[in-house]
Amino acid sequence: MSAGAVGEAADLQARAAAVAAVAAAHAEAVDREGRFPDEARDAMRTHRLLGAAIPIDLGGEGASMQALADICYTFGRACASTAMIFAMHQTKVACLVRHGRGAAWVEAVMRRIASEQLLMASSTTEGNNGGNVRVSAAAVARDGEDIVLDRAATVISYGAQADGIVTVARRTDEAAASDQVLCVFLKADYTLERLGGWQTLGMRGTCSSGFRLLARGRVEQVLAARYADVHSQTMTPVSHILWSSAWTGIAAGAVDKAQAFTRTAMRGAGGVAPPGALHYTRAVSGLKQARALIGQSLDRFEAATGDPAALSALDFQTAITMLKVEVSELAVSTVMSAMRANGLAGYREDGDFAIGRHLRDVLSAPIMIHNDRIVANLATATLMAPVAASLRD
Template sequence: MTYHKELTRIIEEIVAPAASGTDSEGAFPSDAVDALGAAGVLGLTVPAPYGGGGLGPGAATDVVRNLATACSSTAMVVTMHYAATAALTATGREDVLREIGAGRHLTTLAFSESGSRSHFWQPVSTATADGEEVVLDARKSWVTSARHADSYVWSSRPLAADGPMSLWTVPAGKDGLSLPGRFDGLGLRGNESLPVHADGVRVARTDLLGEDGAGLDIALTAVLPWFLLLSASCGVGLAQAVTAATAEHLTGTRLEHLDQSLAQQLPSRAKLARMRIQTDRTGALVADAVAAVDGGRADAQLLVLEAKAAADETAAEVADLAMSACGGAAFRKELPIERRFRDSRAARVMAPTTDALHDFVGRALCGLPLLDAPA
C-alpha cells in the first residue's frame, strides 16, 4: 500500500516517542496530526476527484490499527476524522473535502450531547431558520479534537422536516462557539474530547449536509459503519500492543532464585496465550466485517455491529490479563501496559456503548429495527 511506508515512519519517529508524554501531559498529538496530513494519510479516504486517496474502510482501519499500537489517543483523533469525512463524502461537501484531501484540514464528529447522553440518534440541540442563515444552539458533551479541529460534523433537530436529526458542517472558531473546561480523563488523555457549546451560532443554509431531517439516515448508513469499524480497529491495535509488551516482559524478566524467566512459568504463559487468541479472534472478526462492507454482503451490518462490541471487550480483557501476567511491574509506568489498561476502558462507554451494541445485535437477529421510533 502506497501510504504504508510513510505511516510507519510517522509512527516510529513521531507517534511512538511522544505517546507517553501525550498521556501523562494530556497533550493533543499536534505533531503527529500535522505529519499525517502532510503525508496524505488524513486525506486517504477522500474521493480522488477531490484530491484524496480514494481508499475505503480497509485502508482506514489499517491506519487506525497501526496508530493504536503506539498511541490510542492519536488513533482516536484519526478515527473521528475519518468518520466525519465519511459524512462529508456521502453528502458531497466538495470544499471541505478538497481541504482534507490537501492535508490542510482536520474534522471531527459533534454528535453526543448533554441532554441525550450516549443516545446520539436523538439530539436535543436546535437549528432555527433566520433568512439565509441558520442559528444553532447546543450543549455538545464530547467532541474529540475539539480545540484543534477545523470543522465539526454537527447534529441538531431538523429545521422543519420530519425526522429526529439534521447534520451540518460547522467551521471551528465561529462566533458563539465555546469550549468550557479541559479534558482530564482516565485514558485516551491526548484526544482532547471536550464539551462544545453553541449559543446562537450562525451558519449558512448551504452548510446543511444532505436534506433537512435526513441526518439520522446519513449517520446510520454513512458514518456509523466507519466509526464502528475504526473504533474496533483501535481496540485490536491496543490489544496487539499489550500482547507484544507482555511477551517481551515475560521473556526478558528473570526469577533469579529459580534461574528461570517469567515465560517459563505456566500461569503467565497461559494468560499470554489467552491474550493472543482473543486478539487474533477479534482481529479476524474486524477483517471479515471490513470485507463484508467492501463486498456489499448481506451480513455486513450485523458484522459491523459485532466488531466494535467484540473489540471493546477484547481490549479490556487483554489489558486485564496483561496486568495480572506481568504482576506489579505492569502497575508502574515503566511498562506501557498501565497506559493501555486505562485507554482500554474508554471504548465500552463510547456511543454506541457496548451495552447498546449488544441490544442492536439482538434486534438485528430478531428482525427488529435497530432504534425505536422517537416519541
C-alpha cells in the same frame, strides 16, 4: 488487489509508520499531561494522511477502508489518542464523501481537507440525549439567508484543536428529535464556549471537553441526505470498524510488551516459562480474535458499499453493531491478560514492560457509546425478526 493498489497501500502504511513513530515518542507525555498530541497531528499533515480518503478527483488518494483500518491499528499500537482522533476524523470524512458528492459546497470542503490537511471533529452527543446519537435537541434555524445552530455538546473530541466540526441536529425547530441532518462548519463559522473539562482515566489526549457550539453558515452546509441514512449506511459501520481497529492496536501494543517480557523472563530462567505465560497465550488469542472480527466486517462492508439496501439490512446492521461490542470487550480482556502476563513489571509505570497506559486507554472502549445501550437497542430492533431456521439462512 492490483499491483498499483498494493503499492499505494504499502505507501500509506509506510507513511503511517512514520507518524506512529512520532506519536509513540510523545505518547507518555500526552497521557501524563492530558494534552492534545500536536506532534502526531503535525506528522499526519506532513505525511498527508488526513486527506487520504478524499476521492482522487477532489485531490485525495481514495484510500480504502482497509487501508484506513490498518492505519488506525498502527496508530493504536503507538498512541491510543492519536488512533482515536484519526478514526473519528476519517469517519466524518467518510460521511462527506459518501453523502456529499455532487454538492458544490461540500465538495469544496473535501478539496480543502485534501489540500490543507484539515482536521475535522465530530459533535454527536448532547447533554440531554444520554449518548443516544439518534435523537437531537438542538435544531438548525434560519436567520435570513443563513442557518444558525446553538448546541450544548457533552463532548466534542479535540474540538478546540479541530479545523472544522461535523455535527448532527434536528432538521428544523418543528422537527421530531429523530428527524436529523448532518451539518458541516469550518472554524470561521463557529465559536466554542467550554462547558466542562476532560480529566479522565485514559484517552486523555483526545481532549474531549464539553462545549457550547454556536455556528452560523449557509444552507449548503447542511447535507441533503437524511441523517438516518447517513447513520446506518456510513456513520455506524465506518466508526465501528475504525474504532475497533484502534482498540485492537492498543491491545497489540500490550501484547508486544507481554511478548518482550515473556521472552526476557525465559532467557533469564534458562528457557523455563514464567508463571504468567498462560496469560500471554490468552492475550495472543484475544488479539487474533479481534483482528478476525474486523477482517470479516471489512469484507462485508466493502461488499455492500454502493448498495444502500444491503447496508441498511438488519443482518448487516446487527453484525456491524456487534463488532463494536465484541471487539471493545476483547480488547479490554486482551490488555488485562497482557498485564497479568507481565505481573508486577506490567503494573509498574516506570519500566519497559509497563501496560498501565494501554489498560486505562482501552477501558474507554466498552463505555464509548455504552455497550449496554447498544445491545438493548439491538434487542428491540431484532425482536420481530425470525430466528434462522438453518446454518445457511
